[in-house]
Amino acid sequence: MLHQLLRLWLGRIAGYVVVGAGLVLLLHLPGGVYYEVAGQVEVGGQTIDQLTIAFSSDLFWSEVREFGNQVRNGSLPYHGPNSELSAPPEDFVPRLKTSWRNTLLLLGYSAGTGTVLGVLLGALYAVRSRIPRVLGLIAATLGLSLPDFLVVMAGQALSVWHWRKFDINLWQVVADPYTLKGMILPVLALAAFPMGYMARITGAALDEIMLEDYIRTARAKGLPEARIILAHAFKNAVPKVLAGLPSLVSFTLSSLVIVERLTVWPGMAGLIFTVPTRLPFGPSAGTWGDITPQVVSAACLIFLAFFVLLEGLAQTVRLLFRGIEGVAP
Amino acid sequence: MRRLFRNPPLVWSLLLALVLLVAMALPSVVDFGDYATVQKVRAPLAPGEDGFILGSDLAGRNLLPRVLVGMRLTLLVGLGVLLLRAVLALPLGLLAGWRGGWLARVVSATAAGASAVPTLIVVALVLRIFSSVLTLSRPVQYLIYAAALVLVGLPRLADQIANLAGSVKNMPHVEAALSLGATQWRIITRHLFPVIRGDLLAALAAELALVLVAMGHMAIFDASAVIGGVTMVQLEYGRHANVELVPELGAMMGLSKGLIRYYWWPAVVPAVALGLIIACFQLLADGLRRWWLRRA
Numbered sequence: 001m002l003h004q005l006l007r008l009w010l011g012r013i014a015g016y017v018v019v020g021a022g023l024v025l026l027l028h029l030p031g032g033v034y035y036e037v038a039g040q041v042e043v044g045g046q047t048i049d050q051l052t053i054a055f056s057s058d059l060f061w062s063e064v065r066e067f068g069n070q071v072r073n074g075s076l077p078y079h080g081p082n083s084e085l086s087a088p089p090e091d092f093v094p095r096l097k098t099s100w101r102n103t104l105l106l107l108g109y110s111a112g113t114g115t116v117l118g119v120l121l122g123a124l125y126a127v128r129s130r131i132p133r134v135l136g137l138i139a140a141t142l143g144l145s146l147p148d149f150l151v152v153m154a155g156q157a158l159s160v161w162h163w164r165k166f167d168i169n170l171w172q173v174v175a176d177p178y179t180l181k182g183m184i185l186p187v188l189a190l191a192a193f194p195m196g197y198m199a200r201i202t203g204a205a206l207d208e209i210m211l212e213d214y215i216r217t218a219r220a221k222g223l224p225e226a227r228i229i230l231a232h233a234f235k236n237a238v239p240k241v242l243a244g245l246p247s248l249v250s251f252t253l254s255s256l257v258i259v260e261r262l263t264v265w266p267g268m269a270g271l272i273f274t275v276p277t278r279l280p281f282g283p284s285a286g287t288w289g290d291i292t293p294q295v296v297s298a299a300c301l302i303f304l305a306f307f308v309l310l311e312g313l314a315q316t317v318r319l320l321f322r323g324i325e326g327v328a329p
Numbered sequence: 330m331r332r333l334f335r336n337p338p339l340v341w342s343l344l345l346a347l348v349l350l351v352a353m354a355l356p357s358v359v360d361f362g363d364y365a366t367v368q369k370v371r372a373p374l375a376p377g378e379d380g381f382i383l384g385s386d387l388a389g390r391n392l393l394p395r396v397l398v399g400m401r402l403t404l405l406v407g408l409g410v411l412l413l414r415a416v417l418a419l420p421l422g423l424l425a426g427w428r429g430g431w432l433a434r435v436v437s438a439t440a441a442g443a444s445a446v447p448t449l450i451v452v453a454l455v456l457r458i459f460s461s462v463l464t465l466s467r468p469v470q471y472l473i474y475a476a477a478l479v480l481v482g483l484p485r486l487a488d489q490i491a492n493l494a495g496s497v498k499n500m501p502h503v504e505a506a507l508s509l510g511a512t513q514w515r516i517i518t519r520h521l522f523p524v525i526r527g528d529l530l531a532a533l534a535a536e537l538a539l540v541l542v543a544m545g546h547m548a549i550f551d552a553s554a555v556i557g558g559v560t561m562v563q564l565e566y567g568r569h570a571n572v573e574l575v576p577e578l579g580a581m582m583g584l585s586k587g588l589i590r591y592y593w594w595p596a597v598v599p600a601v602a603l604g605l606i607i608a609c610f611q612l613l614a615d616g617l618r619r620w621w622l623r624r625a
Contacts, residue, residue, distance in 0.1 A: 015442050019451065026454075141338065141615065145608035147542050149549055153586070153600045157593035250444045257450050258549050262586065272454065300454070311444070 004319055012312045016304060023300050024067065027293045032060025067294045078292050092295050096271070100302055103256065103267035110187045111252055114194025118143070119241065121195065122202025126210050126229045136199060143196020148255045151189040152262040159185070186263045190255055194248055201244040205237035212236075239321040245314035253307050268306075271299035332620075339616025345609040353401050361394035367572065371565040373592050384594045387585055388562045388572040392595065396602050399576035404606060406556065406577070407540045410478045414540070415533060417479070418486040423517050425487065426494025433491055440488035443481075452477040453550035470555040477552075478543055482536065489532055493525040500524070527621030535614035541607045545600075548583030556580055564588075578603045 035051040042048075070076055076096065077089035124136035159170040169181075209215065210233055218228045260269035334340060368389030376384040383392040425436040494517075497503065503520050511520070547553050557575030564570060570588055573580040578599040585595035 011438070011442070023451065023454070137337070141612065145538075145604075145611040147545055147604055147607055149545050149582070150600045150604035153582070153589065153593075153597050156589050157597040160590055160593050246444070254450060254546075258546055261549055272450070 001319065005316060008315055008319065009312060012308050016308045020301050020304055023304070024297045025064065027297045027300065028060060028063045028067065031063030031293060032056050034059060063293065067297055070294055071298070076292070076295050076298055078295055092298075096295070096298060096302070099266055099268050099271055099299070102265065103260070103269075103303075103306070106183065106186055106190065106260070106265055106267060107252070107256055109183065110190030111194055111248075113187060114143075114191035114252075115198050115248075117191065118195040118198025118200075119202050121199035122206060122241075123229060123234065125199075125203030126206040126233055127225070136203060140196045140199035140203065143192045143194075144200065145196075146192060148189050148193065148258050149262060151192055152185060152259055155185045155188060156262075182264065186259050186265045189259045189263075190252065193251055193255060197244065197248050197251070198241065202237060202241050205240035206233055209233045209236050242321045243318050245317055246311055249310045249314045250307075253310065257303075268299050268303045272296060272303060336616050336619050338612045339620060342609055342612035342616050345605065345612065349400065349606060349609060352397055353404075356394045356397050361391055364391040364394040364398075366390070367560060367562060367574075370562075373564075373595060375592075376594055383598050386572060386581065386595045387564065387570045387588065387592065388560075392598055395576040395581065396578070396598055399578040399581055399599060400602050400606065402556070402576065403541070403544065403578040403603065407537055407544060407606075410475065410540045410544075411533065411537045413475070413479045414483055414486055414536065418483055418490055422487040422490025423494050423521060426491035427498055427513070427517055427521060429495065433495070436484065436487050436491050440484040443484045450550075452481060453547060453552055467555070467558075474547070474552060474555050478540060478547070481543060482539055486532070486536055490525075490529065493528050493532075494521050497521050497524045527617070531614050531617035531621065534610050534617055538607045538610035538614065541603060541610070544579045545582070545603055545607075548579030549586070551583055553577065553579035553583050559584065 032055050034054055034056055036054050037049045038052040039050045040047050041050045074093065076092035078092045118140075121136045121139050124132040127133060155170075163169045170184075206229070215228060215233060218232050256267070257269040257272065259265070260267040368385075370385070370389035373387050373389060374381050374385040376382065378384060381391055381393070383396065386392050386395060421436065425433040498521065503516060506516050506520050544553060554571070554573060556577045557573045557580050559571045559580075560574060562570055562572055568588065568591070571584050573584055581599040582596050582603065585592070585599075589596050
């Protein structure tokens with residue numbers, strides 16, 4: 001067991017280092033690009049410089065080194081969209097911390113809500129009555145089948161339509177997201193998959209367990225159905241439910257970026273995808289605008305760390321519980 | 330037939346598939362007029378306005394036929410990606426499952442590694458960086474887009490097939506064939522493959538749904554515009570937008586999402602169409618799994 005755990009975490013740390021280093025290098029690639037005057041051309045009677053694109057490895061490595069120094073010093077200087085270039089740069093780290101907290105908050109609410117709802121829906125599979133079973137099946141299928149972007153877009157369209165028709169905003173779509181209302185749509189969209197997934201695996205595990213001899217014995221003894229499900233069947237379904245955690249974490253974190261990008265939630269995704277598009281020449285020479293590659297790299301490294309840590313923890317839980325799988329009550 | 334009706338996901342998926350097929354055939358049967366030329370409009374028409382059932386897109390083109398044609402193209406691209414994934418993953422997975430050893434360990438480790446990082450997000454990010462630094466030609470963009478979609482899910486599918494093959498290789502009929510001196514190729518094709526083909530079919534249906542979800546995600550990162558090309562249109566109040574030239578659901582959805590608060594339909598209608606296709610294949614996968622489970 002210890003050997004397996006060690007291999008699991010070493011593999012994840014190695015993967016994090018390789019992918020993280022690759023991303024940092026790629027993100028700083030634009031830093032090495034510069035323009036050279038190759039000659040002059042006449043356009044509409046005016047003589048203008050003809051520029052050619054070139055790449056300097058010295059420039060590129062100096063950008064990477066600068067990022068390394070900034071990480072060591074724990075500060076990420078940047079110029080805000082409205083600040084003068086001559087003014088001293090601001091530190092981005094406080095903004096990064098806020099977005100990190102926002103992402104964790106959204107993830108916690110949605111994964112928690114989805115998992116609890118999913119397990120409850122999955123428990124309906126074990127009920128002998130037909131209607132709860134069908135309801136559970138429909139909810140699980142909907143949760144698994146509807147893609148995250150559809151839930152967000154349909155929700156936004158509904159909110160906009162409702163707003164225009166009745167002047168009531170169902171949830172925050174376009175304005176200040178720092179409210180509970182701004183959280184409803186992202187949580188709805190993010191909780192749908194965990195709900196469907198957990199309902200499916202809980203239901204499948206309970207379906208199997210409800211055919212066991214000890215369940216038949218408990219029923220023969222006249223125990224109430226709720227107690228049979230919760231105290232006998234559910235206890236034994238836990239290892240199987242936990243086995244699905246790694247996939248759940250992986251899907252939810254991938255989905256998180258999509259949902260954050262589509263809604264106005266101020267999390268890490270917005271920072272990750274604000275990749276510099278302005279090249280360092282002309283009037284904007286020496287600046288990358290609002291977000292620098294260093295800031296995007298820091299956001300990427302934090303998000304990757306989230307992903308690797310949570311996925312690794314889920315795999316660890318699965319490994320630890322594998323030992324008690326199939327134990328009778 | 331009785332068995333079919335006792336499998337609700339399969340019934341629902343077949344009904345949904347029938348509806349989608351009829352819808353996709355409509356543009357070949359019904360004359361929708363010109364729905365390809367970019368019009369000069371101040372604002373797109375809302376659903377039901379001026380005889381446009383689903384409204385018009387940001388370039389004033391009829392949205393209904395564009396979505397129906399877009400469904401065909403999206404499904405075609407999705408099937409192409411699935412085919413490439415399957416062609417690469419099937420031999421690799423079968424061989425890894427049958428042989429075990431280092432090959433199985435490499436396939437399993439690659440799948441675990443790929444699931445331990447948000448691969449598609451990394452790919453989308455890399456695409457954005459490259460397009461910000463270099464001007465990529467259209468064929469190179471196509472190639473990167475297709476390669477990203479094929480490679481992202483490949484290790485997972487290969488691992489899934491390896492697990493399926495691994496669960497069958499110790500069955501008595503395989504051991505009997507082995508003791509009779511059957512070759513490795515014969516065992517894989519005649520004894521392993523037929524046993525797992527039901528599960529494989531269900532896995533491929535689920536994989537197609539995942540490919541389509543990945544295409545939707547790529548569209549959210551503005552990467553799907555490479556399929557059909559883009560042009561810019563001017564709208565009311567000084568707003569402007571990029572619109573796709575060739576109708577593809579991902580591109581339609583991704584390019585219109587920025588103006589959803591003013592005009593919701595050009596983004597939501599393609600998203601619903603893509604969602605319906607995804608739901609159809611998810612249900613089909615679920616139904617097929619139940620079908621083969623009951624048969625077993």
